[in-house]
Every structure is written in structure tokens, then in C-alpha cells.
Amino acid sequence: MAQHNDLGGKLITVGEAVERFVPDGCQIAVGGFTITRNPMAAVYEIARRHIKDLHLVAHSNGQALDLLVGAGCVRRLDIAYGGNGRFAPTCIRFRKAVERGELLVEDYTNNMMSLRFLAGALGVPFIPSKSGLGTDVIAREGFPAELRGTEGVPVHKLVVIENPFADGDDQVVLLPALTPDVSIIHAQQVSTDGTVRIRGLSFADLEQCKAASAVIVTCEEIVPESYLRLAPDQNALPPFLVDAVVLAPYGAHPTACPYVYDYDPAHLNHYKAVAKGDESWAAYLDEWVYDVEGWDAYLDKVGGAQLARIRANTVAGYAPGLDRR
Amino acid sequence: MAQHNDLGGKLITVGEAVERFVPDGCQIAVGGFTITRNPMAAVYEIARRHIKDLHLVAHSNGQALDLLVGAGCVRRLDIAYGGNGRFAPTCIRFRKAVERGELLVEDYTNNMMSLRFLAGALGVPFIPSKSGLGTDVIAREGFPAELRGTEGVPVHKLVVIENPFADGDDQVVLLPALTPDVSIIHAQQVSTDGTVRIRGLSFADLEQCKAASAVIVTCEEIVPESYLRLAPDQNALPPFLVDAVVLAPYGAHPTACPYVYDYDPAHLNHYKAVAKGDESWAAYLDEWVYDVEGWDAYLDKVGGAQLARIRANTVAGYAPGLDRR
């Protein structure tokens, strides 16, 4: 197999990608869900560059969310769930930031957020839902009135109407579409023509990318166009929706990349421990973000033996028997 | 490989499936698009049993649509496109039935119909679209007023509202969800636990099945559960959405089943010729529907040599060099 080309100029470094597509204050969606397929190489880079005032729009992107919030990159957040499964029922730095009033939060649900991305992907201004009627998710707005109608913030959090196709007692929630400035996802494979293949669950990654104004895909490997064209049913995004491709092996660490590596319980447990104290958290940021030159240096810090330990069984998709306590 | 079981009672004949799930007057969606993956074994069976007064809801299911209409099975039709590509820019029996006033037609578009199925699948009563503003698709209703609000017919064809998230001049079309009584699709593979795999384009088959009250899947082959579980990313429908499975090799003929066989140009051209005259059409129905005992007899009539001719190259998915004039 010949060395891949530069994908018509799209193949760039993670630093170039963040520099070009993630300015201060932009609205950003990141792929993955809690502890799986978060685009961490890009997220660490955003933190390393001290990008500020991001408006993060997320369903349940736990680890990426918590690192971005904990590094002070995020000002506004549309969110359904700030947790990391069994590793952190509530993401710790997220929790502290909200309790300290450092973050403006608009609460939705996972179905609502995924539908909002779907609406953005379909090119429609809103989408209906039957979720949340009679709850505070509908009654309470998180963002202050003065933000309403400004860049990236809809004039209403949501609108409840009577179903015009029914006779009454059929309230429907209209959710505003999301159209983030940039969507960043991590995929297993990108082909030499820029087609993206994701293995395992796609979460809402595809809707996020179709709704966004720009798309960055970090990936485990770049494979020949002819290879992905042999099984087009398995491909996820066409070349014309991808603006930047970054080759970042282990680019989801410490979250999992199914069929390539598992999540890293040692790192996630360490993270959980250090995130609890402000000093230990500052030390973590120094050690793992600011004092790390780049992704290669990060992987060296994780260490070869640990990366070997979490390597996925390529049939099962995870690391069977991995000590996850 | 052991012989497959009866899929917990779901594996039945095409006759049993039609008998049980396709009563006179029901609302039915069929899978496929024009000349590909129409569930023809089931469609011929419906025609053979003289099922009446069907309300067919379709985007562009050309060949199935035309046979059902031509056999007098359909009374109402929600449709985007009654054509068969280059073989029939307008489906011939469909055209005659409309011109003779034998059919009530509600015109939508392909995007509208696929979104209506999506709304049904999502469990929401309507879905927005930006298609058709200022056109007769919106201005003109096809169904008479007295049908409105009756079984399977929404109280409005569609509703145009102002986008509540915008300042004005942003009209949005609300399309009523479709929830057919039964959806019938043809798939390449069903596993012994009832999971469905479709290869090639899925059209709106999955939305149709998720929106329907009952699902019949006819298939080329039944494969071990363990086989489909090795690549869950490629599977289309879970067992709990499938009510009946019918083993029907070549069950999409004369339409194509990608990666298994191509469409049959000889049959489609013959169909086109005979559909033009009422007498020749009646003869076709006798020859290919009423006087044919079942699907095996149908395939014998098509003939082994012709089935060999249209067999797909398993890599390309179609029959390269097939004479299609």
C-alpha cells in the first residue's frame, strides 16, 4: 500500500485543525458519548491552546466535556448529561464549574439533543418531540434573556404547541435545530479521498457533522479509497462533508475506540481522583495538557504497556478481562 | 450449518403472511424504490388473493405500486412518484387508473414521504420540511374532504406555519406522520433470531418498518444469528420489530436485489409492452399472477437461464454487461 497523499490538502495536524476551525467563542460539537470515541487528541489540543468562551453543544460527551470545562475553555453549554457512567455519575469539573457559576447551562435531554442535531442535519429550523411535557426541562430556561437570539442561541429554548393534526390534549414540543460552527469526531478510518468509516455505535456523530458548518475528523488510520469503496454500506460520511482530517492514533484515549482499544480505567480513575481537588486538578492539567508537547508525547506518558493492556480484541471490540475496578 | 428453526413461530409462508397481516382496506407500505428491492413475492401474493381497497403509502416504489394498482388492489394512494426510471417514466397501470378515476391520489414528494415515515418511526405526530412552499403540492389536496380524519387519513394533508424561532418570512411545512398498518420489505438476509440485514441502499425501508404496526420481511436467505452478530454495524432491524419472516429467494424479481441479482430488463420491457393495453394486461395478470400457483412456479416461468443471466456479481452488486436495452 502506497503512502497516503494529503487528501487534497485536508490532511493536517491537530494543531492546524484547531487553529483553523476552533476560534475563541465558537459553537462546537464533539463526538462520542461518555467514555467512548471522544475526540480527545483534538480536545487536549484545544485545552493546550487555551481556547476560550466556547459554546459546547452536547448530549452526553462526558470525558471531552469535562476536560474542556475543567480547562476553562467553555462558557456556554447546551447539554443533556454531564456524567461519565460508573467512573463519574456527575462529571466532576463540570459539577464544580456549575456550582461556582462559571458556566451557563441550558438543560435538554439526550433525545432532545440528538433530535436538535438531526434537525440541523435535515436543514429544518426545528423538530418535534413528545419528551419532557410537564417537566422543568421545558419550564425552566438556563440561558439569561439577554442571550436569546444572539449568535448560536435560539430565541426560545423550545416552544410547546398543540398538535395541529389532532383534536386537542396533544401537546408537542418544538426543539430548535442546532447548527454548530464546528463538529469534531474521532473515527477508526478515513480513506484517501476523505470518506469516513465509524465502527460500533455512531451515537449522534453523523447528525452533528451534517449539521455543522465545518467538520474535523481525527482518525486511527488512513486507508485506501478503494478499500472503503468495497463496502459502501459501512461508511458514515462522504468526502464533501469533511474539512479536515487528522491522523491521531489512540486519539480517543482515555476513552474507548471500539475494535481498536478499550477505555483506560487507570487513567479515568486517576482523573476522577485528581479532579476532586482544585490543586490536584491544576497539577493534572500541567502534567497532561500544558507540559505535554503534543499527542506523541501524551502517548509516551500513557506508556506502551498500558496501551497494550487496553488494546481491543478485534472481534469483540473491547479488551476482555481488563481490570476495570 | 444446522437447518434454521422456525424463528419462534415467525417463519411463515408468503400466503400466511398476507393472510394474517394484509386484510382488505388496510394501510400498507412496501419497501424498495422503482426497480430495486420491491417485495414482489409478497406483492404477487397480494394480487393473487385479490386483496381490495388497500391504502398504499409510497415514495417511489414503482414496480410493486404498478402491479398492485394494475391488479385492482389499491383504492387510495399517498405517493411521491409513480414511475419506473427508464423503463416507465410514468408507471403505466398507475397512469391509467388515475386517468380513469379508479384511484384516489394524495401527492407528496420523495423527501416529504420519507420524512413522514421518519416521523412515524420517531413517534412524533408531524415533522417539518422546507419543501414545496408556493407549489400545488401544498395548495392542492387529493383526497376528498369526507375522508379527512378517517382511518389512516390525516385531518390535513399538511399545515404551513411560521417558524416560531424566526422573525418572519420563514414558512415551514408540517407533514403528518405515517403509521401504516403493515410494512413489507425484501432483505438479503434474516438471522435465525429475526435480525434483518439489508445490503446496498436502504431507501426508506427502515423508517417504514419502524413506523408500521406490523412488519413482514421477505428474504433471500436465513443465516445463523451468530453470523449477523459478528458485524452488528451492518444490521438494519432488530428482532423485536419483525412479525413475520418469509424465505423467498429471488423474491424481488423482476426488480433487483443488490449483490444477489440485477433487475430483469426482459421482464420489465415485456411488462411495459403488455401494460399498455387492457387486454394484454389482463393476460399478463392471468399468466403471471392468477394462474401461477406460488413463488416457485413463478420462478420456473421466469426460467433458470434468465435468473442466471441477471445474477449479480457479488462484488459489484449488479450484473455487469447485462443487456438492458
Added chain:
Amino acid sequence: MEYSPREMMAIAAGRFIKDGDVLFAGTGVAMLAATVAKRIHAPHAHIFFETGGIGPTLEELPMAVADPRVMAFANLNAGLVEAFSYVANRRLHTIAFLGAAQIDKYGNMNSTVIGDYHAPRVRFSGSGGACDAGSLASGFIVFMQHGVLKFVEKLDYLTTPGWLTGGDSRRHAGYRRGGPIAVVTNLCVLKFDDSTHEMYLAERYEGVTPERVRENTGFALDVSRSSVAEPPDAEELRILRDEVDPQRLILG
């Protein structure tokens, strides 16, 4: 035979599962309940996750609903939009397992904040899919640690709709089905009155008095209808301990 409250919770909740149910599972005790039920009395139940993992074999317990273990050897791998379409699907009897920080007497729940919403004393994860499952599923079962700070008269934030204000209020709000079926705690199983939809004590675990349940509940609770719950049998415990959670990731 000895057993822990958590083991009792998993088994008590699992008994609500009927064969053929389609189960919306989270992580934690919910996953144990679903898995045990499927291995014992509901072999045709289907387990799926809001992330899109539909019918995995669950040879290892997932640590999150996005864990690659919810994808492994599944019936199919989808995404969030599709997973929630299954929760809402009118043809399916979908039962969800949910937890929360607070619950009220109508089974409404809070998993968002303690204190003022705009300046919370404690911030939790937020809804995730809980509000959706509470809104869309055929019914849901709640897991809670019993205590007066959790069983409250008034929620600080209503994240997940239960029976709302009781009676027919859920239907009038626009819901077509669903609502809480039971609350399974470390002390007991609570159900909801068919007409008022108020919570009542249905079954208390061995050695738990009605008084103890009442003391740990922050609102007036009808305990007049309670009986003692059937304890787990040896086979249930064996499957739970040896097959479902041998690493004791969730059993602790």
C-alpha cells in the same frame, strides 16, 4: 441465605420484567436486574441502550451505556435517534430502568440540581435519557437509596415525568402512555395507586419494618397495603454473583 440490599434490589426489580419486554437499561443495578431477569424468567426480553446498542450479548458488564460492551455481538448498532425511536415505539412494551437524586410521591424525579436552578448548591448530571424514557416508554422502574433527602415532598427540579400531579394529569399533559410502575429501594418496593397515582409501600424486604420505610420517606406514605417481599433464591443469587457480575463491578 445471606444477601445484600443491592442484590435484593436487582432481583426485586427483575421480577417486574415480563418475557418479551423491551428493556431500556442504564448502567448500575438496572443492568443487573435486566440481565438476571433475562437469564431466569424472561429469556425473550430484549435489552437495549440509549446510545444505540440493541441486544448485545453482555458477556462483560458495561461501565457506561456507551461502553464497547453494549456493542459487542449485538443485534445491531445504531445511534441515539434510533434508540429513542425504540423507546417511543407504540408497538413495543418498553420498560426503562431509571435512577435519580430525588423522587416525589407521584414518581416524578430530579437528576439535575439541588437548590436554585440558576445557582445550585449541588449540580447533578442532568436528564441524559431519563426524561425521555419517563416520557416515552410504556413504563419505568426506579432504583433509589431510601432516605428523607431523596424521597421528598417537593423536587428542586422536575427532570423526569412520573405521574406529574397524580390522577389523569399525565394524560392531560400530552402523554399517551407510560409512567412509573415501581420504585425499588434498599428497603422495599413501592408502587403507585391505580387511581390517585400516589406512591404506597407494596413490599418490604425481610427484617424491614413499615415504620423504618416511613421514617426514611420525606412525604406521607401509605404503608397499610404492604407485605414482605420474597427473598432471592439460591439460583437467582448464583446467576447474579457468578455469571452476571463476577468482578463485583456493580454489586460492590
Added chain:
Amino acid sequence: MEYSPREMMAIAAGRFIKDGDVLFAGTGVAMLAATVAKRIHAPHAHIFFETGGIGPTLEELPMAVADPRVMAFANLNAGLVEAFSYVANRRLHTIAFLGAAQIDKYGNMNSTVIGDYHAPRVRFSGSGGACDAGSLASGFIVFMQHGVLKFVEKLDYLTTPGWLTGGDSRRHAGYRRGGPIAVVTNLCVLKFDDSTHEMYLAERYEGVTPERVRENTGFALDVSRSSVAEPPDAEELRILRDEVDPQRLILG
């Protein structure tokens, strides 16, 4: 060099395609235009089909947009919902190729009925994806046989929105972009005035007089701005005939 009107149509339409455009193709001449353009001057154009076939290699010509040939060796295979999301995607410069039974001077089109809608003299296929592409794409190019029954003062049914009633009417109707760019016929290429959005004759093919175009058009047509179209060159014809449609499935 000899060439047929159909060959000229394919080449004339192909010239509107810019490198990088995302092309919504149907079958027929549209597919020839898209394929020829991609092989000659727009190698980075992407071709996709409403059925969900995205970027196939098109080694053989499809006979319908659902033909397995639109799936073969594609970038990806999707479905209708996804395909139309690409038509509408605000980031993409999507150009659609459409045909119809009737067109009016604002490029609105009819592919539904001739005569009364409820008792039509002739029934056609209906919109398919034409109305959607006309509504959502960045622009569209029309293929028509020129004749007074096709270029009409008033449509029997408005299936696909063009410039509606001209001027700003399209935007006021709620559309954010799009509209017809050109009409390519067997006689000529017609465009639309930038401000009134009325159709005018832009280029007539070799040997075609403005008068002949006018005689075949059922409404008053401005022919004052027309020039003679550049004929296809040898390379264009070679690619069209030898590479794109060697079976002459569409060229006839």
C-alpha cells in the same frame, strides 16, 4: 463534426457544473451531463442520488436512481432521508438536474398532471424528488424538449418551485436559496433575468434561429440577448460516446 441534439444537451448542461459542486442527478441526460462534466472539467464534483447512493463510480449507467449501479463502489450507501439532507445542506453547493412535462417563464415546473387535478387528462409520475431539489438545492438545471405544449403560459399543476412569480417571490415564500439556473433544450440554452427572473434565450445551438426557439415557446420570450452555443468538441463527444454511454442507453 456531427452530433445529436441530445449529445449537445448533455455537453451544454455539463458546462454549468463547477469543480467541487455536489450534483443531484436523475437518470437520463442529466446523468450524462454530470458524468461527462466530472470526467472533463469538474473532477472534484460529487454525484449523488436521492435514493442514497453517494459518489458511486458509475462504471455502468444506471437505468433508475435506485439501480444497483448507483450503489456500486460508492463513497457510501444511505437512504432517502440522508440524501435529501445533502440536497438541503447549507454548506454544500448542490446543483440538481431536473426534467418535467411543462415549464413556465419563471422556471416553475409540472410533472404531475395535464388537465384538472382531480380528473386529469394525463397523469405523470408526480414530483419524486423534483419539488424537493427545486426547493432545497443551491440551484437546478432543467432538461426539456422544446415545444409549445411544454413551454406554457400557465402550468396545469405547479410541482416544482422555480422563481414562482418572479422578482423576490421565491424568497418571500420562505426559501433561503435555490431556483432554476438554466433550461437546456434540444434547441437552446435559456437563462433567467437576474432581477425579474423571467426566462430568456441565452444560447442557441448551431443552425437554430431565435425565431425557431420563439415558435416553440408558448409564452413571450426575450431572444435579444442570445448568442450561438459553442458546439461540443471531439474530446467531449469521445468521452460521452465511448466512455459514458457506449451501449447508447440514453443517447439512443
